[in-house]
Amino acid sequence: MKKLILPLFLLSITALGQSKLRPEIDQKSAAIESKVIEWRRDFHKYPELGNKEFRTAKIVADHLRALGMEVTENVAVTGVVGVLKGGKPGPMVALRADMDALPVTERNDLPFKSVNTSTYNGQETGVMHACGHDSHVAILMGVAEVLAGMKNQLEGSVKFIFQPAEEGIYEPGVTTFGAKQMVEEGVMEDVDAIFGLHIQSQLETGKIGYRSGPFMAAVDDLNVTITGTQAHGASPWSSVDPIVTSAQAILGLQTILSRSVNITQNPAVVTVGAIHGGIRHNIIPEKVEMIGTIRTFGDEQQALVHKRITEIITNIAESAGAKADVNIRKLYPSTVNQPELTAQAIPSLQAAIGSENVVIMDPITGAEDFSFFQRAKPGFFMMLGAMKKGEDPAKVPSHHTPGFHIEEDGFVLGVKSLSYLVVDYMGKKK
Ligand SMILES: [Zn+2]
Numbered sequence: 512m513k514k515l516i517l518p519l520f521l522l523s524i525t526a527l528g529q530s531k532l533r534p535e536i537d538q539k540s541a542a543i544e545s546k547v548i549e550w551r552r553d554f555h556k557y558p559e560l561g562n563k564e565f566r567t568a569k570i571v572a573d574h575l576r577a578l579g580m581e582v583t584e585n586v587a588v589t590g591v592v593g594v595l596k597g598g599k600p601g602p603m604v605a606l607r608a609d610m611d612a613l614p615v616t617e618r619n620d621l622p623f624k625s626v627n628t629s630t631y632n633g634q635e636t637g638v639m640h641a642c643g644h645d646s647h648v649a650i651l652m653g654v655a656e657v658l659a660g661m662k663n664q665l666e667g668s669v670k671f672i673f674q675p676a677e678e679g680i681y682e683p684g685v686t687t688f689g690a691k692q693m694v695e696e697g698v699m700e701d702v703d704a705i706f707g708l709h710i711q712s713q714l715e716t717g718k719i720g721y722r723s724g725p726f727m728a729a730v731d732d733l734n735v736t737i738t739g740t741q742a743h744g745a746s747p748w749s750s751v752d753p754i755v756t757s758a759q760a761i762l763g764l765q766t767i768l769s770r771s772v773n774i775t776q777n778p779a780v781v782t783v784g785a786i787h788g789g790i791r792h793n794i795i796p797e798k799v800e801m802i803g804t805i806r807t808f809g810d811e812q813q814a815l816v817h818k819r820i821t822e823i824i825t826n827i828a829e830s831a832g833a834k835a836d837v838n839i840r841k842l843y844p845s846t847v848n849q850p851e852l853t854a855q856a857i858p859s860l861q862a863a864i865g866s867e868n869v870v871i872m873d874p875i876t877g878a879e880d881f882s883f884f885q886r887a888k889p890g891f892f893m894m895l896g897a898m899k900k901g902e903d904p905a906k907v908p909s910h911h912t913p914g915f916h917i918e919e920d921g922f923v924l925g926v927k928s929l930s931y932l933v934v935d936y937m938g939k940k941k
């Protein structure tokens with residue numbers, strides 16, 4: 512019994528020791544708030560597309576170096592990694608921000624409105640931080656400065672990961688994501704746990720939203736070709752009609768969610784987003800092509816949904832005498848917050864921003880490549896509110912749109928929360 516009590520006692524002393532750092536974090540976060548807002552406005556004005564974040568990466572690397580960190584550049588193309596060595600031994604805690612913007616032309620009238628344009632898929636387009644990654648970079652630069660200012664007291668080290676291309680690179684023959692490539696290049700090997708946040712234009716400022724377990728969906732692409740036999744539209748009996756077959760297949764897909772998936776556990780989505788076949792009112796074509804997206808929240812469910820899609824389309828085609836080619840391409844895995852790490856994180860967040868402001872969210876059918884980091888090591892991902900208080904989330908512009916807007920007064924809570932998560936994790940890990 513004594514043996515058990517002593518380590519527990521030591522543990523609580525250490526945890527207490529680390530949480531003693533909280534007042535210093537509060538004070539340092541408040542002091543850096545205006546700098547974080549300034550950084551974000553600068554990134555907002557000069558946004559860069561995935562794997563082209565040259566200016567952003569240079570500002571980040573210079574900042575981390577000035578804080579005395581060991582800095583590696585050009586990780587996964589344009590990524591930057593800085594390591595802050597704490598004064599005492601302990602775990603390596605990683606924090607992540609994504610740096611890329613989107614091919615969207617900004618419509619907001621702001622003094623720091625985007626001035627950049629680029630070429631995307633052969634088209635001239637405006638570039639905009641329409642997902643708010645500008646705020647992620649600025650917030651993490653703030654955390655870096657706060658924690659660097661107390662590094663001698665840290666019981667462990669912090670790895671600052673600034674990743675490129677969260678939105679993905681989709682070029683002919685190349686589909687990749689910044690986080691995936693960073694993991695492949697080994698950034699997570701010496702990491703014990705990772706934390707990250709996403710700004711949320713539809714969650715009130717002052718709040719943080721999270722979910723334990725599967726939080727955001729896995730995303731996979733669906734590509735289908737149904738091949739039949741072409742014929743004159745006036746004599747359908749001499750065809751194998753791929754249009755009628757596709758119609759049956761699309762209706763068949765609806766039974767996956769209503770009859771195959773256990774909807775009491777996790778939601779799922781199967782959407783056919785485009786269908787193309789034929790050229791003229793009186794020709795039954797030879798082929799129909801369909802593309803779609805699949806959203807699932809766990810490996811088992813993902814495997815089941817993929818299996819059912821293939822079975823349904825292939826067998827419906829076969830029953831019509833047609834041939835189906837079903838291709839499913841895996842993109843992002845599900846963003847899964849490890850339950851133990853999540854349980855550990857909540858009290859830190861409650862202490863940072865008040866218990867009433869830490870809210871459980873519904874699963875999100877959007878995706879995040881943070882999931883690749885979480886596949887390598889335990890990770891916790893959360894949403895930071897940036898919607899003006901009192902506004903209707905259904906009415907504010909959503910992410911990826913030209914009117915996307917975020918309030919800046921929640922940024923400081925992001926700095927504080929990530930800093931609390933780091934020192935509290937170190938305290939508990941000892
Ligand atoms: Zn996005």
Ligand SMILES: [Zn+2]
Pocket residue numbers: 642643644677709
């Ligand atoms: Zn995003």
